[in-house]
Amino acid sequence: MGKVSVSLLSSDLAHLADACNMINASKAWSIHLDIMDGVFVPNISYGFPVIEAVSRYSQKPLDAHLMTVDPSRYYKRYRDLGISWLTVHWETCPHLNRDLQEIRRLGMRSGVSINPGTPVCQLEQAVHYADLVLVMSVNPGFGGQEFIPESLNKIRDLKEMRMQKNLDFLIQVDGGINEKNASELYQYGADILVAGNYVFAAKDPLAAIEAIL
Numbered sequence: 492m493g494k495v496s497v498s499l500l501s502s503d504l505a506h507l508a509d510a511c512n513m514i515n516a517s518k519a520w521s522i523h524l525d526i527m528d529g530v531f532v533p534n535i536s537y538g539f540p541v542i543e544a545v546s547r548y549s550q551k552p553l554d555a556h557l558m559t560v561d562p563s564r565y566y567k568r569y570r571d572l573g574i575s576w577l578t579v580h581w582e583t584c585p586h587l588n589r590d591l592q593e594i595r596r597l598g599m600r601s602g603v604s605i606n607p608g609t610p611v612c613q614l615e616q617a618v619h620y621a622d623l624v625l626v627m628s629v630n631p632g633f634g635g636q637e638f639i640p641e642s643l644n645k646i647r648d649l650k651e652m653r654m655q656k657n658l659d660f661l662i663q664v665d666g667g668i669n670e671k672n673a674s675e676l677y678q679y680g681a682d683i684l685v686a687g688n689y690v691f692a693a694k695d696p697l698a699a700i701e702a703i704l
Contacts, residue, residue, distance in 0.1 A: 494520035494664070495700050496554050497660055498687030499545065500536060501634045507541070511548035511693070517700045521554040521576070523665075523685050525631075528559040532632035548571035556604060556665070556685075558631050559583065562570045563590055570597045578602030578625050580664075581613055587682030591620035591662065602663070606631060607639050613646040621660045624649055624681075635688040638667025643679050650680030673703035 497519045504512035513521050524542060529535040546553060552575040562579045569577055577599045584590045587603065594601040602623035603614060605632055620626060626645050631635035642664065649662050664676055665685035673684055684703055693699035 492704055493673075493681060494683040495703055496521045496523040496685045497700065498523040498525055498634065498665070498681055498685055500525040500683060501687035501691045502519055503691075504537075507545060509549050513696055515548075515550040516520050516523040517697050518665060518704060519551060519700050520683065521552040522549050523609050523687070524553060524574075525634075525687075526555055527560060527632065530560050531580065532558045534632045539543075539568065542569075542572050543573075549573075551674060554578070556602075556625060557583075563593065566590075566594055566597055566599075574599060576600045576602055578623060580604050580606070581609055581617065581686060582606055587617045588620050591617060595620070597623075604665075605645075607642065610645075610688055611645050611652065614649075615652070618652060618656065618658055618660055623661045623663055625663040625685075626681075628664050628668075636667055638669075638672055642666075643675070646676065646679040646681050652658050653680075668703060670699070670702040 497514045525536055527534045528537040532587035554576040555574045556578045560583050577594050591601040600622040603617050603621045606627050628638050628642035661682040663683040664681045668684045668686040669689045690696045690699045
């Protein structure tokens with residue numbers, strides 16, 4: 492069975508406590524926080540006060556995906572706010588290996604994400620310092636986009652890379668996830684599926700989460 496990380500970005504942000512309580516009651520593995528700065532991606536999501544509020548209500552691990560420039564300025568602060576898994580982008584970290592090592596040093600699990608246009612081969616060295624690799628299966632910045640089919644090959648290649656290097660990083664996939672493609676994604680090698688719009692648009696969010704496990 493795979494894992495599901497529920498993204499709050501598609502929830503009713505005026506009722507974050509209710510969204511957190513729903514996820515707490517579900518079979519989801521974690522709460523996924525899409526943190527955007529309006530520079531690296533054309534959207535702004537939420538900052539430290541909102542993360543602090545979510546941390547108070549969450550009974551699940553907090554899994555933060557930083558879609559921001561110069562993310563290293565705030566690693567310690569994210570740790571202090573209760574983030575358990577911290578994922579940065581290959582595209583924003585010129586000293587990626589050092590960043591991943593610093594995230595681990597601070598006591599968090601380290602993750603690296605790649606945009607749809609970035610090939611898996613760029614991670615040949617970084618995966619040695621990563622606990623998680625996030626494949627963006629849509630262009631980051633907005634929820635509700637359609638899954639990019641070429642992402643399947645990237646998941647397969649990462650699974651092969653993991654086996655060849657005898658590593659144990661988890662493969663996470665974010666974007667366009669639903670009950671129609673979840674099984675195939677797991678078959679290709681995904682360990683964790685991030686779902687937001689699919690969950691919060693459902694009449695029964697708890698059942699929607701179970702449907703993609």
